[in-house]
Amino acid sequence: xxxxxxxxxxxxxxxxxxxxxxxxxxxxxxxxxxxxxxxxxxxxxxxxxxxxxxxxxxxxxxxxxxxxxxxxxxxxxxxxxxxxxxxxxxxxxxxxxxxxxxxxxxxxxxxxxxxxxxxxxxxxxxxxxxxxxxxxxxxxxxxxxxxxxxxxxxxxxxxxxxxxxxxxxxxxxxxxxxxxxxxxxxxxxxxxxxxxxxxxxxxxxxxxxxxxxxxxxxxxxxx
Amino acid sequence: xxxxxxxxxxxxxxxxxxxxxxxxxxxxxxxxxxxxxxxxxxxxxxxxxxxxxxxxxxxxxxxxxxxxxxxxxxxxxxxxxxxxxxxxxxxxxxxxxxxxxxxxxxxxxxxxxxxxxxxxxxxxxxxxxxxxxxxxxxxxxxxxxxxxxxxxxxxxxxxxxxxxxxxxxxxxxxxxxxxxxxxxxxxxxxxxxxxxxxxxxxxxxxxxxxxxxxxxxxxxxxxxxxxxxxxxxxxxxxxxxxxxxxxxxxxxxxxxxxxxxxxxxxxxxxxxxxxxxxxxxxxxxxxxxxxxx
Numbered sequence: 001x002x003x004x005x006x007x008x009x010x011x012x013x014x015x016x017x018x019x020x021x022x023x024x025x026x027x028x029x030x031x032x033x034x035x036x037x038x039x040x041x042x043x044x045x046x047x048x049x050x051x052x053x054x055x056x057x058x059x060x061x062x063x064x065x066x067x068x069x070x071x072x073x074x075x076x077x078x079x080x081x082x083x084x085x086x087x088x089x090x091x092x093x094x095x096x097x098x099x100x101x102x103x104x105x106x107x108x109x110x111x112x113x114x115x116x117x118x119x120x121x122x123x124x125x126x127x128x129x130x131x132x133x134x135x136x137x138x139x140x141x142x143x144x145x146x147x148x149x150x151x152x153x154x155x156x157x158x159x160x161x162x163x164x165x166x167x168x169x170x171x172x173x174x175x176x177x178x179x180x181x182x183x184x185x186x187x188x189x190x191x192x193x194x195x196x197x198x199x200x201x202x203x204x205x206x207x208x209x210x211x212x213x214x215x216x217x218x219x220x221x222x223x
Numbered sequence: 224x225x226x227x228x229x230x231x232x233x234x235x236x237x238x239x240x241x242x243x244x245x246x247x248x249x250x251x252x253x254x255x256x257x258x259x260x261x262x263x264x265x266x267x268x269x270x271x272x273x274x275x276x277x278x279x280x281x282x283x284x285x286x287x288x289x290x291x292x293x294x295x296x297x298x299x300x301x302x303x304x305x306x307x308x309x310x311x312x313x314x315x316x317x318x319x320x321x322x323x324x325x326x327x328x329x330x331x332x333x334x335x336x337x338x339x340x341x342x343x344x345x346x347x348x349x350x351x352x353x354x355x356x357x358x359x360x361x362x363x364x365x366x367x368x369x370x371x372x373x374x375x376x377x378x379x380x381x382x383x384x385x386x387x388x389x390x391x392x393x394x395x396x397x398x399x400x401x402x403x404x405x406x407x408x409x410x411x412x413x414x415x416x417x418x419x420x421x422x423x424x425x426x427x428x429x430x431x432x433x434x435x436x437x438x439x440x441x442x443x444x445x446x447x448x449x450x451x452x453x454x455x456x457x458x459x460x461x462x463x464x465x466x467x468x469x470x471x472x473x474x475x476x477x478x479x480x481x482x483x484x485x486x487x488x489x490x491x492x493x494x495x496x497x498x499x500x501x502x503x504x505x506x507x508x509x510x511x512x513x514x515x516x
Contacts (some may be wrong), residue, residue: 078500209501210500
């Protein structure tokens with residue numbers, strides 16, 4: 001196993017980065033579609049999801065083929081095992097972007113309600129997490145991956161606050177219930193994307209350091 | 224392989240990691256449940272190699288080896304040709320004594336015995352060590368006599384004792400069902416995989432404490448290899464096993480611990496699943512992932 005396998009791994013990384021690039025574009029378009037009330041951008045997000053699904057299938061197959069044919073060890077094994085987990089995370093991010101885009105199409109005809117800026121902040125923070133998680137993968141940057149994981153708490157805080165605000169709005173103005181319901185689902189999708197970016201960052205740490213950082217409460221209990 | 228043709232390889236990192244024991248279990252538990260039986264981590268030492276140097280004439284083949292093998296565990300020795308792994312294996316039953324111009328210093332203990340102590344009975348020592356070689360080497364005798372051979376050398380003549388030992392050993396070697404009706408036929412008439420299991424049965428008959436295997440599957444097809452590997456898994460309940468292999472997958476499949484050697488030096492030793500997923504040394508990583516040299 002030498003140069004040929006290295007080429008195969010390089011091709012796999014390129015394909016993963018192509019998928020990540022596409023997903024990042026969907027995240028950014030989803031964010032803009034809400035901010036700009038753009039149905040065109042929402043439609044573009046929905047259309048891109050098909051391409052992401054196709055890439056998921058081809059990357060899955062490539063990983064299985066390499067595991068079966070190359071029987072890799074050490075960092076090669078970690079890369080393939082983690083790619084098999086990163087790919088579905090990216091695919092799910094694509095699905096969440098599609099959900100956001102669909103909700104945007106529902107609410108785009110109406111004016112922003114009170115928490116629009118917070119929702120935009122949520123979108124920006126989440127987009128940043130996805131982008132930096134993949135940057136950590138590309139650059140082999142463990143510190144950046146750790147920073148992404150830490151940022152998940154900030155996104156959760158925004159999400160909780162937005163949800164509370166939305167509930168308050170619905171209580172105060174029953175005519176806003178339909179829009180607010182769409183927005184609650186929309187922000188939940190942003191929060192899930194941040195979770196998925198966190199999962200990707202955890203996989204990047206496993207690739208780089210061979211350390212599983214998931215579920216720290218279980219590790220504390222064991223120790 | 225001419226080792227002198229690889230000048231680009233840097234000198235190995237001198238820090239040699241000790242085999243993980245109880246302390247490592249704590250670290251691993253933070254990383255998830257290890258595949259290795261926890262008992263392997265707590266196993267008392269069966270074979271202990273300390274500061275071992277070996278010279279073939281003026282050429283030093285082993286450099287300050289320190290290695291411990293736990294009782295009822297499997298230790299795989301891996302590394303490129305000429306790295307010293309088979310030489311180390313032969314140190315454990317003093318087979319290197321049979322080679323001219325060999326000089327050894329350091330200590331090898333098996334159980335409580337320092338096997339290089341001046342008063343050691345070498346023949347008696349080798350009876351405590353079963354050895355299985357790369358190429359099966361049954362004697363030109365019947366299957367029964369192949370297995371009974373070691374006991375006969377020890378002077379055992381009681382037929383019932385021999386019968387029991389032959390059956391027990393062939394069962395342990397996973398060969399009994401295939402040969403029980405033809406024990407008087409020549410061992411040379413068996414297939415390659417069966418011959419190797421016959422050799423394992425022969426080694427087991429004298430109830431050794433340690434089983435040394437020098438590339439036992441290198442001449443076997445995948446099916447026969449699989450049977451030997453399953454056998455190793457079974458045998459470690461009763462024996463301590465040290466196996467030399469060039470097959471990385473085999474080392475990963477059968478061993479609890481793996482030691483990587485390069486140019487007569489022990490570069491890294493550790494839990495097999497850790498060494499094959501996240502080795503400490505870059506040189507180990509390059510070797511097991513096929514990027515060496």
